[in-house]
Amino acid sequence: MIELSTILLSNKHRAPVYARAMRAVVVYESLWGNTAAVGAAIAAGLGEGARVLSTAQATAAEIADADLIVAGGPVFAFRLSAESTREGIRQQPGPGAPPPDLSHPALRTWLDALPAGTAWFAAFDTQIRGPFGQGAPTIAKALAAKGYRQAAEPQGFVVEGKYGPLLPGELERAQRWGRQLGRVVAQGTGGNG
Numbered sequence: 001m002i003e004l005s006t007i008l009l010s011n012k013h014r015a016p017v018y019a020r021a022m023r024a025v026v027v028y029e030s031l032w033g034n035t036a037a038v039g040a041a042i043a044a045g046l047g048e049g050a051r052v053l054s055t056a057q058a059t060a061a062e063i064a065d066a067d068l069i070v071a072g073g074p075v076f077a078f079r080l081s082a083e084s085t086r087e088g089i090r091q092q093p094g095p096g097a098p099p100p101d102l103s104h105p106a107l108r109t110w111l112d113a114l115p116a117g118t119a120w121f122a123a124f125d126t127q128i129r130g131p132f133g134q135g136a137p138t139i140a141k142a143l144a145a146k147g148y149r150q151a152a153e154p155q156g157f158v159v160e161g162k163y164g165p166l167l168p169g170e171l172e173r174a175q176r177w178g179r180q181l182g183r184v185v186a187q188g189t190g191g192n193g
């Protein structure tokens with residue numbers, strides 16, 4: 001039976017549009033706040049109703065009804081953050097390091113526990129500009145392997161130094177990307193850019 005709330009309105013002249021507000025969840029891992037800030041900006045672009053949740057808050061129940069999951073994490077040691085790199089950071093924070101927030105699990109751990117699904121997804125990371133590794137493609141691969149459908153190419157957002165802050169303009173770019181994702185998913189078309 002078709003659930004009323006999920007009926008799509010369409011005719012032959014228009015792309016299908018959701019009859020109700022799209023449910024989007026932005027899930028992040030963030031030790032120093034940069035990825036969380038990008039996540040909040042993406043949610044602002046997605047618009048009303050988009051929720052921003054840490055990996056601890058984004059329980060299976062919280063994301064069960066999502067049309068779109070946007071997942072992001074930081075690049076450490078040339079790859080997506082992992083429990084091992086976080087443990088290294090916990091044991092030996094660099095000299096002058098601001099205290100890291102290790103209260104929520106690594107995004108990799110969250111992805112491992114994520115049930116299979118068919119919602120749309122988009123992946124992002126935060127990183128230093130240059131050939132210092134990426135995390136977003138790893139996130140995208142994990143979500144695609146669980147059946148989720150990619151709404152846009154993975155995106156990297158750039159910080160100025162090891163602990164941030166984000167480069168000027170990155171939060172605005174994140175918000176624009178969120179707006180674009182919202183359009184892609186509302187039209188139900190998917191996309192690659």
Ligand SMILES: Cc1cc2nc3c(=O)[nH]c(=O)nc-3n(C[C@H](O)[C@H](O)[C@H](O)COP(=O)(O)O)c2cc1C
Binds near residue numbers: 034035159
């Ligand atoms: C210990 C450490 C290692 C890092 N390694 C990399 C790296 O290999 N490549 C990179 O692009 N950025 C690296 N960075 C920069 C982080 O990816 C960047 O600061 C990120 O935005 C942190 O995200 P968060 O504030 O959400 O925790 C590193 C930062 C730290 C503190």
